[in-house]
Amino acid sequence: MGRVFSDADVEAKFWRDGYVVQPLLDAEEIKGLYDLHQSTTLDVPTDHYATPFSSDALYRETIRQGINAILLSRLRLLMPHYYPCLSSYVVKRGNSSQGGVPIHQDYSMVDFEQHTAVHIWCPLIDVDETNGCLKAVAGSHKFFNHIVAVSGNPAPYGPLRKLLEEEYAVPVPMPAGSAFIFDERLLHCSNENHTDALRIAVGGVMIPEGCTPLLYMWDKDKPEQLTVLEVSVEYLTQFKIGVLIKEPYPQGVKFLKTISNKVVPLTTDDFTSLHPSAAKVADSRDQCSICIDTNIQIANSQTRGKSDLHGSSSLSNKRNRWFNYLIAWLQR
Numbered sequence: 001m002g003r004v005f006s007d008a009d010v011e012a013k014f015w016r017d018g019y020v021v022q023p024l025l026d027a028e029e030i031k032g033l034y035d036l037h038q039s040t041t042l043d044v045p046t047d048h049y050a051t052p053f054s055s056d057a058l059y060r061e062t063i064r065q066g067i068n069a070i071l072l073s074r075l076r077l078l079m080p081h082y083y084p085c086l087s088s089y090v091v092k093r094g095n096s097s098q099g100g101v102p103i104h105q106d107y108s109m110v111d112f113e114q115h116t117a118v119h120i121w122c123p124l125i126d127v128d129e130t131n132g133c134l135k136a137v138a139g140s141h142k143f144f145n146h147i148v149a150v151s152g153n154p155a156p157y158g159p160l161r162k163l164l165e166e167e168y169a170v171p172v173p174m175p176a177g178s179a180f181i182f183d184e185r186l187l188h189c190s191n192e193n194h195t196d197a198l199r200i201a202v203g204g205v206m207i208p209e210g211c212t213p214l215l216y217m218w219d220k221d222k223p224e225q226l227t228v229l230e231v232s233v234e235y236l237t238q239f240k241i242g243v244l245i246k247e248p249y250p251q252g253v254k255f256l257k258t259i260s261n262k263v264v265p266l267t268t269d270d271f272t273s274l275h276p277s278a279a280k281v282a283d284s285r286d287q288c289s290i291c292i293d294t295n296i297q298i299a300n301s302q303t304r305g306k307s308d309l310h311g312s313s314s315l316s317n318k319r320n321r322w323f324n325y326l327i328a329w330l331q332r
């Protein structure tokens, strides 16, 4: 896996927690991005709205170019070998009631056995729990080999969403112009905006130079497989979230392969070491955490059998929990 950040401390924190918060923009750049949003986006049609929800490819392309013109030089300093493949606004209306974003991982845009896709969320106003700052489960990026398809596929933590949002996700307040930079596998969410002001953030996806973006497709009629498509950056201003891309593939889309997709539901036990109360032992967690057996791991280990693999995951998790409690107790 290649290095992401120019700064070694930032790199270490990113791998440990799955995210870092970095100062990114000055006041003039924040204003430039705010003005671009206001001049292009005449209407925010829903309480939570992101540029890729729009079916207007020209609007999406204008925003991509406008954001990159302001953001790119800043991002290059942080991540010299990465380039942006998607740039958008993510907006939450003031006094929202349908603006909460349930806990999720972002769409998978690389083969994460080979590369790391880095997502960026950069608010243009100060954010905290009153206006819908992000909430994140530190370390969760390492727990999931789950691939997220843009056509929508079941997640192994689906039934646990509420518990994870309420007990595991920790708010990350940030000043305007900071960037929350995260591994696309990180579990994150946000609550309603209880203030009057529109909460505008810039969102983006950076991938390594030389790497082509991927989109994964899941078809409910063939639930045990995922189709992997290579797509152009231009096509990412056209795809529709939640819609299956089928043959004949449009321009900018190339079929790569199909892979196995067997999702084994996770239990609350599986998450114990990610609970904020276990944060004290983050370092030991780094050494002994398991990767939960979804998608690729299952595909690679079918000879071992699904229930055996899951059983051993739960067992080692119980051992981890014991170990974590012991270390926490010793560190009191």
Ligand SMILES: O=C(O)CCC(=O)C(=O)O
Pocket (backbone or CB within 6 Å): 090, 091, 092, 101, 106, 121, 132, 133, 188, 189, 190, 201, 203
């Ligand atoms: O803007 C928000 O409140 C949430 C954004 C988010 O979760 C995302 O873009 O993946």
